[in-house]
Amino acid sequence: MERESIARRLTRPCAGGGEVARLLLPAAVLVLIWVGTYLRLASPETRSGGAAFGSSGPKNYTSSSSADRLLGGLLSPDFEASTCLSRYQAAIYRNRSPYSPSSYLLHRLREYEALHRKCAPHTALYDRSAAVLRSAGGNASAASECQYVVWIPHNGIGNRVLTIVSAFLYALLNNKVLLLHIPDDFTGLLCEPFPGATWALPADFPIRDLFRFDTKAPESFGNLLESKDASIDSRSYVYLHLPWYYGDWDKRFFCEDSQRTLRKVPWLLLKSDHYFVPSLFLVPEYADELRELFPERSAVFHHLVRYLIHPSNEVWGRVTRYYRAYLEKADERVGVQIRVFDNFWVPFEKMLEQIMSCLLGERLLPKVSENAVAATSIDTKVKAVLVTYLKPDYSEKIRDAYYRRATTTGEVVGVFQPSHEGSQQTDHRDHNVKALAEIELLSLSDALVTTAWSTFGYVAQGLGGLRPWILLRHTQSPDACRQAASPEPCYLMPPRPEQCFGDGGGHAILRNVRQCEDEGGGIKLFD
Structure with missing residues (x-):
């Protein structure tokens, strides 16, 4: 009702004549777009997760009626839920798994x-x-x-x-x-x-x-x-x-x-x-x-x-607070996990170009318009991009691009990064708390982009049951990224089958183990 009354007042004919109304109309349209998007994001009924990536309807965080809290029987019911909130809540936050345990x-x-x-x-x-x-x-x-x-x-x-x-x-x-x-x-x-x-x-x-x-x-x-x-x-x-x-x-x-x-x-x-x-x-x-x-x-x-x-209640609290504050109201969530390795260093501009080529080429994000303002309806679709990286450089560039210009589709893109620690600090507990929370947040995405060789990305895709788009090393392929066949991680440095001398190396079941998408020498499980 509030939205309708605002629209009615903004478009009501002016007593002073049609010329004033004509002049005010463009401003009224822009205000309608802004108000509609704001009301939509603020509405408790708004659902995260769009149809493009298989979202499954409104989430109810106080009940598991719409989700399988035991993950198809994987989890035992013999726990006190309050001691570990993530155990039975995670299924409510994630999209339903396409896989069933035997x-x-x-x-x-x-x-x-x-x-x-x-x-x-x-x-x-x-x-x-x-x-x-x-x-x-x-x-x-x-x-x-x-x-x-x-x-x-x-x-x-x-x-x-x-x-x-x-x-x-x-x-x-x-x-x-x-x-x-x-x-x-x-x-x-x-x-x-x-x-x-x-x-x-x-x-x-x-x-x-x-x-x-x-x-x-x-x-x-x-x-x-x-x-x-x-x-x-x-x-x-x-x-x-x-x-x-x-x-x-x-x-x-x-x-x-x-x-x-x-x-x-x-x-x-x-x-x-x-x-x-x-x-x-x-x-x-x-x-x-x-x-x-x-x-x-x-x-x-x-x-x-x-x-x-x-994750413990300490870690899970970080996950849920951040998710509900920044990601929940979006129609679609895209996770982007970035890692630049010292032994495979890539210049910033080249890596940024690869990330954007993947996001745009795979239609995970819309292109930016030449115009600062694009015609948009009140029901503008909102995409949230969650970036994880040790520094803020990439997220700031992506955010700036979508902040300065409208998109060709009229969609609104928000870019978020929970932390930027500067360097990996595995021997610090607080660093590990943040890292685990960000892995969990990535796993709640509808679509996921990861970096080749990154174990951080492997865990996120496994938790979410996601087939990520992998940012390939420039020496591997001219393509910016390639979608993985499954959520399975790669064993990056396995022994050779002949390492077992007379054992035969498991050739009878080799059909289920093949080369990884992100590492020619690595092996991965396939159906």
Whole structure:
């Protein structure tokens, strides 16, 4: 009613004559456009997410009636919702997933949760297993009822999430329990994913200073193999060195004979910074189990990351406040994740040109008009662009372009950037809180643009079930960007299949593992 009364007053004939009305009409139209857009953005009924990218109607943040709060059965209902708001709220904020978990995956997750409760820290079985480390002097004298994979963090937040998911799938395949070594800079960022038990490694864990383990560690699996140590399968623990700078002997971790050996070791300490799941699909012994767990190979990470990664209330509060303040009222949300690597440095203007070529060429954003003002209706469509980058340069340029000129379609484009830290500061907790919040915000997009090689982007696309447009390195392709076939991340630096000598490298199931879109030497899961 208010909108109608304003329009009626602005267009009412003037008593002073038609000439005055003619002069005032252009101004009245502009005021109508502004008022209509303002009222529309301020209206509580306005819905974020446009039809162009598959939005699904109004969001109700106080109820999950319009969303599957348990993610198709991935999540257990056995949690107090208030302790971790993101666990059951995330489904309301994100678009509905196009993927459904298999019944067998749900069955195995419930089995794993039972195993985790039985073997978790502060249980008698855990204490018994930890005692083996204290007294065995490097050797396990008896079989342990509970076996463990201990995750050691390495590099940034994206790398950490990718490797948590990878380590969990490895633990699941081998009936081992995943525990996280959580440093101060990572404390309080994630909720516990398993009901009734913690996944945090206790502070009194018998092996001290886990960060000391690296390439030269005598306990590393690669070094033990190279030295032809025959006692590997009787040791109480073995260190698995799997970061990008791992050696040929370390890479034999992915060979079938190595898996059989490591299955006998009660404690495996694992450090990586990559999504190594695709190489697990090349181990013939796991083929049948993986096929039953994940009939859709393109959704492996999507299912597991939504099962495991739930931001704490501190992080989720940042996500929801920012979303509702800046992004919620838009018709469509476009996430743009930018990363310029030191070893693949790109001049600013060239990178900006590539970003805009992708956004405009793929019709994710409208072109800018030559005119400062374009004819627009009251029901102007609004697009919100969320930019994540360590500096404000790109978002300011994009914002300025759409602020100075109208668009050829009449759409209004708003550009937002939550933070610009200047540099990556993984050892600072507040930096990691912001980073995780921005990954979550990107995952709420209707369309997503990411940077080749970026683990930050990989996590966002997996959480959102999104097929991103990848900004390719200039040496790869003349195209500005290419849309990914699935939300699956790339394993950027995998071992070669022939690394396993006589194992055959999993050629029977190689059809599901192919070259990535953003890295010729990387491998990725495909249907």
